[in-house]
Amino acid sequence: MRREYPRVPGPGRPILITLLVLAAIGAGADFGARAIAEARLASSVQESLGLPQRPNVELEGFPFLLQAARGRLESASVELRDVEAEGMTLESVTLSFEDLVFDGVALVSGSGTVASRGGTAQVVLTQDALSGYLQDQGTPVEVRLRGPDIRVATRINTGAGTTTATAEGPVRVESGRLVFSPEDVQIEGSVGVPAAALAFDVPLPDLVAGIVYQRVLIQDGVAAIEASLAGAELDLS
Numbered sequence: 305m306r307r308e309y310p311r312v313p314g315p316g317r318p319i320l321i322t323l324l325v326l327a328a329i330g331a332g333a334d335f336g337a338r339a340i341a342e343a344r345l346a347s348s349v350q351e352s353l354g355l356p357q358r359p360n361v362e363l364e365g366f367p368f369l370l371q372a373a374r375g376r377l378e379s380a381s382v383e384l385r386d387v388e389a390e391g392m393t394l395e396s397v398t399l400s401f402e403d404l405v406f407d408g409v410a411l412v413s414g415s416g417t418v419a420s421r422g423g424t425a426q427v428v429l430t431q432d433a434l435s436g437y438l439q440d441q442g443t444p445v446e447v448r449l450r451g452p453d454i455r456v457a458t459r460i461n462t463g464a465g466t467t468t469a470t471a472e473g474p475v476r477v478e479s480g481r482l483v484f485s486p487e488d489v490q491i492e493g494s495v496g497v498p499a500a501a502l503a504f505d506v507p508l509p510d511l512v513a514g515i516v517y518q519r520v521l522i523q524d525g526v527a528a529i530e531a532s533l534a535g536a537e538l539d540l541s
Contacts, residue, residue: 338363338368341363341368341372342361342362342363343358343361345361345363345380345382345418345538346358346359346360346361346382348538348539349361349382349384349399349512349538354388354389355384355387359382359383359384360382360383361380361381361382362380362381363377363379363380364377364378364379364380364381375405375406375407376403376404376405377403377404377406378402378403378404379400379401379402379403379404379423380400380401380404380418380420381398381399381400381401382397382398382399382401383396383397383398384396384397384398384399385397389509389511390507390509390510391437391440391441392429392433392437392506392508392509393429393433393436393437394427394428394429394433394509395428395429395430395433395526396426396427396428397425397426397427397428397511398425398426399423399425399511399512399533400423400424400425400533401418401420401422401423401533401536402420402421402422402423402533403420403421403422403423404418404419404420404421405418405419405420405421406418406419417537417538417539418537418538419535419536419537420514420533420534420535420536420537420538421534421535422533422534423532423533423534423536424530424531424532424533425511425512425515425530425531425532425533426528426529426530426531427508427509427511427528427529427531428526428527428528428529429526429527429529430449430525430526430527431447431448431449431525431526431527434447434449434482434527435447437506438504438506441506443504444458444459445457445458445502445504446458449522449523449524449525449526449527450522450524451521451522451523451524452474452521452522453472453473453474453475453522454472454473454474454475454484454522455470455471455472456470456471456472456484456486456502456504457469457470457471457502458501458502460491460501467491468491469489469490469491469501469502470489470490470491470502471486471488471489471490471502472486473485473486473487475520475522475527476519476520477508477517477518477519477520477529480507480508480510480516480517481505481506481507481508482504482505482506482507482508482520482527482529483504483505484502484503484504484505485503485505486502486503489501489502508529512533512536512537512538513536513537513538513539514533514535514536514537515531515532515533515536516531516532516534516535517529517530517531518530518531518532
């Protein structure tokens with residue numbers, strides 16, 4: 305038996321088709337506006353960090369045009385790899401902004417600022433990159449990230465030759481800086497070496513205005529540095 309399906313009455317069909325067309329147009333406009341805003345933010349991040357190419361930026365929340373009109377956006381994420389910021393080479397950077405506030409027109413036109421009321425960031429730094437950065441800054445040490453502590457070694461000239469001094473201990477984040485201040489130094493031979501000879505205190509890069517570094521987790525060969533993005537801002541000008 306052939307099944308009969310109800311049909312949309314004749315006068316209602318044009319209305320239904322019109323609504324579907326308008327919905328498609330609206331979805332296209334929403335997608336286009338989102339793409340423009342993502343490009344604006346990507347360009348802002350690229351310029352602030354001096355990147356050779358634009359990073360990947362994703363804006364979350366639907367519909368975007370409604371959020372833009374309200375000047376609020378649920379979240380935005382930025383993924384970066386192999387970034388050099390303020391002389392420090394970072395293996396990866398993840399910026400996860402939450403509850404963004406902005407002027408909708410400014411976001412699409414590419415002017416003004418986008419403020420984040422929440423969110424987190426993670427910066428991954430390898431032991432070789434950290435060693436290279438310290439050496440470039442005039443601290444001739446080699447860092448090994450073993451987890452949960454680190455090991456720092458340097459060569460000491462004793463007058464009669466050279467020997468190796470090492471120190472182990474925790475590294476911490478303090479006022480936007482990565483700090484290592486060992487209490488004891490182990491050295492081959494009888495030469496005394498102050499612990500300060502193996503200490504370091506280096507600034508972490510200001511990836512975005514208002515980023516607040518909070519803690520560091522040491523794993524095998526890498527340091528994962530976590531930060532808060534509450535109060536961070538992206539300049540679109």
